[in-house]
Amino acid sequence: MFSKKTEYALRATIYIAKHSSEEKKLSIVDISKAINSPQSFTAKILQVLTKKKLIHSLPGPNGGFYITEPTLQAPISCIIDAMGENEALDKCVLGLKKCSTANPCPLHEQYKKVKFQLKEIFEEKSISKLAKELKNNKSLQY
Amino acid sequence: MFSKKTEYALRATIYIAKHSSEEKKLSIVDISKAINSPQSFTAKILQVLTKKKLIHSLPGPNGGFYITEPTLQAPISCIIDAMGENEALDKCVLGLKKCSTANPCPLHEQYKKVKFQLKEIFEEKSISKLAKELKNNKSLQY
DNA sequence: ATAATTAAGGACAAAAATATCTTTAATTAT
C-alpha cells in the first residue's frame, strides 16, 4: 500500500505517541530499534515530520523526539500527507491520468468505493487512538 | 496501488481482449501506442504474460499478440498474480511481517475489510467483462 | 567553560523499478 518511508513514518509516530511526552523524549536510536527500521533513514523521515511540526525534537542530553496534543488529535492522514503519499489514494488503479467518474476506467466504479473507505479510515483514526490500541504486552513483529 | 509493470500489463491485456482475435493479432507497436506505455518495457511484460500462456503471440508478418477464451473468462487477478503483485494485497498497511487477526496492527480490523473488497473486485471481474466495459468512442487518457 | 549527548544536514551508496537498445529467432509473403 504505502512506501517504506510512509510505513516508517506511521510506525514511528505511533510509537512516539505511545511512549513519549514532553518530559520523556525518545532518541532516534530507541525509536528505530522499537519499530525495526533503519536508523539513519528513519532519522531523515523524522526530520521531515519535525519540520512540518507534526512531531517535535530537541538535541542534547535527554533530548529526542516527542509529540504534543495537536498532533495526537490529528488523523493519521497527516502523516501520509507529510510523506507525499496522499495522492496515491487518488490515483486510477489502471493509471489513467485522472481518476474521475466523468471519464472512468473500467474498474472505476468499484474501485472508488474502496478508495473512499480507505480515505475514511485514515481520516477518522487519530494518532492517539491508534497508539492506545497498541497493546503494551504484545510487541508487534515489524 | 500497483506498480507500472502491473498497470501496463492490465492495460495491455484489456486492450488486446477488446481489439484482437486469433485472426487479428496486434503488434507491440500498436499496443503500446494505444495504452500509452513504453514500447520495449511493455514488450518485456507481454513476454511474461505469453510465457504464462495468459496471452499468445506469433512472430512474423501479421503476427503479434492475441488472446483466447480461457483468459478472457479469467479474472484480472491472474494478471496481477503473473506480475507478482498479488502478495501486495496481503501485506500489512504498517508493514508488519505478517498481517493476521491473531497478531494485528492497530489498523488491521478496518484495513482487512478494504483488502477483502479489493480482492473481490479483482477476482470477480473477468478480462472480457472489463474489455466490454471499455467504451469504443471514448478513448481513455492513459 | 568544557565535555557529552543528541538531532540536523549533506554527501554518498546500494538496490529496485523503470526504460532503452541491439541482436537473434521465428514466421510469413513473395
Added chain:
DNA sequence: ATAATTAAAGATATTTTTGTCCTTAATTAT
C-alpha cells in the same frame, strides 16, 4: 530460397527508492 516482419532475449542505462556515513549545530550536565 529470399526478404520482410514481428516477437524473444540479453545487455545496458536511467530514475527512484531505500539506506548509510560523516560532519555540524544545538542543548544540557558537569
